[in-house]
Amino acid sequence: MKGQIVKVHSNNYYVSVNGDTPIKCSARGLLKLKKTEILVGDFVDFENGVINKIHQRKNSFIRPSVANVDVMAIVVGFEPAPDYYLIDKLLINAELTGVEKILIVNKADAGEELFNSLKDEYSKAFDKFFSVSALSNIGIDELKSYLSGKFTVFAGQSAVGKTSLINSIFGFSLKTGDLSEKIVRGKHTTTYSAIHSKGDLKIIDSPGFAVIDATPEKDDLKYCYPDFSDFEGKCKFRGCVHISEPDCAIKQAVEKGLINENRYKRYLEIYKEVLERGKLYAKY
Ligand SMILES: Nc1nc2c(ncn2[C@@H]2O[C@H](COP(=O)(O)OP(=O)(O)OP(=O)(O)O)[C@@H](O)[C@H]2O)c(=O)[nH]1
Ligand SMILES: [Mg+2]
Ligand SMILES: [Zn+2]
Structure with a gap:
């Protein structure tokens, strides 16, 4: 049977067939031997709980560790202060794959200054800009209709509000974190990537990160x-x-x-x- 990996967690791979409840699988020995990493977003063949084959990928990323996405959505907010090198490097890696790149400036309830300055600085680099607030529901409907029918990954620093946005978009109540705790203890709330889907919306929430390499020569x-x-x-x-x-x-x-x-x-x-x-x- 063919399905898509919706979550990878401690050597367990959760495979969903046509958006149905995921089935917990393991990887066939040969795949492990080849050290082929199975990524969230991968299409796989599986039988009796064992994954035999990974289908050819449209694209893949090391950070966040995902495959086959249509849109790379970089999420930022006024706090924590944006790391511009991180944004640039995410964009560079996205550019190599040809995926669509959008910037989501969250926490608009605190004002639109950051949104305006980023829109100016990155005018050529992103395909689209969104000013939203997960907590106040600002701009969420527009974002939802834009992402409808596309497979999107939310990427960015810890505590910018990626999971809060997923909650607001889908009406979920996934665990979100406290900013001060993240800064003081370096604690990340989301610890693994997972696909969330409902109707025409399909979005990967990924764990926040602080450093990545730009991959081109x-x-x-x-x-x-x-x-x-x-x-x-x-x-x-x-x-x-x-x-x-x-x-x-x-x-x-x-x-x-x-x-x-x-x-x-x-x-x-x-x-x-x-x-x-x-x-x-x-x-x-
Ligand atoms: N003011 C404001 N705060 C927000 C908004 N969205 C999220 N936050 C706060 O930002 C903090 C971090 O939110 P999360 O959704 O856990 O952030 P995350 O990006 O998923 O973080 P990781 O899972 O660690 O990568 C929480 O304290 C949220 O309440 C918003 O629209 N406005
Ligand atoms: Mg999170
Ligand atoms: Zn020159």
């Missing part, structure tokens, strides 16, 4: 910036990576304010990181 990083695309190919040197080359169209566009300067500055830092990582791998 250094020369490909620039292609993960839609901000640059209008100016690509206009630099003096072919193969310009827009770092220190002369007559760089990207740098000129930054100076003219046509590309957001903060995004570009972080690009330089992320490029360095990717470069260092490449050197590290080359040692082995």
